[in-house]
Amino acid sequence: MDKKKLKQYETKLNEYRNMLLGMVERTEDYGREADRDVSQDPADKASNSYTKELLFSQSTNERNTLKLIEEALERVHDGSFGECLNCGEDIQPKRLDAIPWAPYCIKCQELQEQGLLADKEE
Numbered sequence: 001m002d003k004k005k006l007k008q009y010e011t012k013l014n015e016y017r018n019m020l021l022g023m024v025e026r027t028e029d030y031g032r033e034a035d036r037d038v039s040q041d042p043a044d045k046a047s048n049s050y051t052k053e054l055l056f057s058q059s060t061n062e063r064n065t066l067k068l069i070e071e072a073l074e075r076v077h078d079g080s081f082g083e084c085l086n087c088g089e090d091i092q093p094k095r096l097d098a099i100p101w102a103p104y105c106i107k108c109q110e111l112q113e114q115g116l117l118a119d120k121e122e
């Protein structure tokens with residue numbers, strides 16, 4: 001991949017990273033806020049725990065994406081960015097434009113979603 005293009009992806013990744021870090025922080029603040037509010041009737045409590053549930057799954061998603069972004073930034077630095085982690089083929093540029101932190105090409109992503117890809121996590 002040419003340096004200019006790589007730099008663009010790096011900039012994009014850093015922007016997403018900062019955005020997500022801000023979101024995770026706000027979500028955690030909001031969760032603590034909801035915890036402090038003790039003067040609630042049971043209906044409020046139920047909706048509060050629903051909200052917290054929602055926030056929790058949302059922040060889990062954000063954290064997962066953050067992790068993928070950080071791994072992608074590492075690949076930018078070690079020069080392997082843009083290669084599929086599974087088969088080593090170049091990831092389609094269109095896919096990288098949409099999801100610059102995508103670790104797999106479309107083919108391997110599908111395998112992964114079907115649980116057919118060996119888990120390469122440490």
Ligand SMILES: [Zn+2]
Nearest residue numbers: 084087105108
């Ligand atoms: Zn692949």
